[in-house]
Amino acid sequence: MAEPNKKLHIAMFPWLAFGHIIPFLELSKLIAQKGHRISFISTPRNIERLPKIPPQVAPLITLVKLPLPHVENLPENAEATMDVPYHIIPYLKKAHDGLEQPLSHFLETSTPDWIVHDFAPHWLPPIASKLGISRAFFSIFNASTLCFLGPTKSSVIEAHEPRSEPNHFVVPPKWVPFHTKVAFRYFEAKQIFDLFEENDSGNSDWFRYMKVLSGIDAIAVKTCVEVEGEWVKLLGELHDTPVIPVGLLPPSKQESLGNKDSNWDTIVEWLNKQEKASVVYIALGSEIQPSQNNFNELAFGLEQSGLPFFWALRKRKGVDSVQLPEAFEERTKDRGVVWTGWAPQFRILGHESVGGFLTHCGWSSVTEAFQFGRALILLPFLGDQGLIARFLEEKQAGVEVPRNEQDGSFTRDSITETLKLVMQDERGKIYRDKAKEMTTIFGDRDIHSRYVDKFVEFLENKIG
Template sequence: MAETKKLHIALFPWLAFGHIIPFLELGKRIARKGHQISFISTPRNIERLPKISPDVLTSITLVKLPLPHVENLPENAESTMDVPHHLVPYLKTAHDGLQESLSDFLQTSAPDWIIHDFAPHWLPPIATKLGIRRVFFSVFNASILCFAGPSKSSTTDAVDPTSTRTEPEHFIVPPKWVPFPTKIAPRLFEAKKLIGNHMEENASGVSDISRYMQAVVGAEALAVKTCSEVEGEWLKLLGQLHDAPVFPVGSLPSPAQERGVDKDGTWGTIVEWLDKREKGSVVYVAFGTEVQPSQEDLNELALGLEQSGFPFFWALRKRSSSVIGGDMAELPEGFEERTRGRGIVWPSWAPQFRILAHESVGGFLNHCGWSSVAEAFQLGRPLIMLPISMDSGLIARLIEERQAGVEVPRNEQDGSFTRDSVTQTLRLVMKDEEGQIYRDKAKEMSAIFGDEDLQDRYAANCVDFLENHRHVVRGL
């Protein structure tokens, strides 16, 4: 039997660590199957990557493309974690400035495939001209992509989403192209943000929805960070909406040996505190480094947590001091003093997976970032959900459909919530008898997300696709 030719695969993620890390994990899994990886980003982002394990170190080349300077972008800002939300469009402008240097790299290195993100709408024609095959990789789950609608190349009867949905009220029901029952749709306050933040042209000159559609239309296949066991019907629909092969790559958990790393020596202090708590009693609270609750939301969240009575570990990491206009909201006065002994506010990096894995943790209060959801479900932890963005709102509704978590009730018009609603939702998910269904369903999810053999098979299927489709799958 002939040996499979070693492939050279380039990966080009958007400049956000919520994208960079899954792309890197996918690259490592492909490298473990015997292929060569070129991982492309900017110098500062490359320097901030987690250490690559020795078993794939020689198979991954880190390619640094200097980010062009653009007006209004702070010096040394190379990822979304370096800038407040209103400056992200200028980061997209700078990212568009990578077109020439990326083209030069692709021409000289001639990879077999490039796996790319939503942002480089200009990439597919360049890769096609060079004879490089293309996969669009989404770090978002399948139901979110389906909500965005069909591409113009689609052979379905669904209508072009950008021409028919123009008002917030158009978005608060499932789209007409979804053929099965679902309650997944934005709330009104999320739909208002969606139109302003993603549907309309921003300072980069290109709307997010336009970037996404051009990236998808220009790809030969779509890879999605999800599992068929959770989103089988959505994955099938996604392929129909874009008339393209679609394959899930699993949740891309980092290897067990990497999850156990105590990178800054703080685990001893944390585990000593956790060891003193009763099994299943602690609420772990984390919103990532890039999600910023408003001052009002932070107040209600903290006071709801306080009056719930539950022990808590809150990873409240401050943004980089280099972030202009990115001041961190402050906790309510006296909060830490009043909850001392019962709760911890941890201001630096926290080993999230190890904390969630501790038996004292009974629930995870978070913003519904897809990677955090996957980590929670690896360990069977139910979710208390407080989504901040439109995409995380859609994830929250997916989790509620699967009954593995509960969303904190909010005002439909403005998205506000109260401390009482936080307290009540915490008690329901963590303790109340009627909340047992959520705790049970979250444990069932661990049979999918926590099954490392299953996740490995997803990675293997991805590699099989790349190996077996050396010819063009779908042209521009």
């Protein structure tokens, strides 16, 4: 047991993707609010790109810059997944492995009580263990996704046949004891084998994840039992490790509204002219690169829907960007905006003219949308996004765009029909109502604050 009121020193070490870094930072700020010291560790350029830390917790958060080692094939100044095309990410993982020595040195000299880390540093648990530092894996993925990925508890593994072909992944795993539709589609299942194969970093993602999980004291998950109760319970059984939901870490409204942003002035001027709940907001995250054909169908489907839209179209660095159909912007300029700069998503979703969100189903984006009860049009592309889409459909909290099972392609008509169903049709009222209902959980800051309290209590009471 920690001494009463002992202030802890907690090191936070996220993977080099802003979809991971930002939830780690949100959790850091909430822990610092309880008076504990945080060392937030990343690379110099990522630290420089962080949002400003609020003054009330800034004295307790030290930003630790570990220079990223140079690795062949990794462009200069590339320090996050958003800086490189998808096929270069393994080299970023290789560079990240080069942080082992500097991180070890930091841990030796600053002796934190805990290190809260991500899936990538497979080498970290034994180092921290040797130094007597407690270890928690913090998953930005939700509990149902982690359960689908599989167990580490040997008795559960031995009781089930290994999944060795795509067809094994298109049905719920045998170790899930309750009814669910959470599984991959065939075109997603084919991609999932990338996880298990050694990549250019020298290790598979699965190897990293399993190594990390084999050497921890706890699993912290960005979820809550009100949303994923049975999955949270199952996760603990599959790993034989304490699982602590930390809540959904909603971004602070005060912070989002307090940041002066010239982009926002232009965006809000347009949003203010639109009718209430009429606009569909489209954002596929910073890592999605649809094929040109899929991109065209999305654009044409949006155009033929006739709906007002705001499309946050992030260009990926070092990628031959897909192009909008010829004269698309000209034809839609009276009712739509294609925005290629940085878009303040949380503020856009919070605007009353926005009625729906066409999303890639990243868990953080879903969390933001349900703060405001925005109905979801689901268009997953990568990794866990397909599993989140099924999870949301199961709850009738969104509708997935119909796709070709073999290659994941979709048509402009399927985009148009799904948009109209969710945004306008009487048949889609159930989804709009369900999304509004979700605000009672996702938008209740007191619920999520209590989860962080419980997590901090766990950290205080379990040292070494």
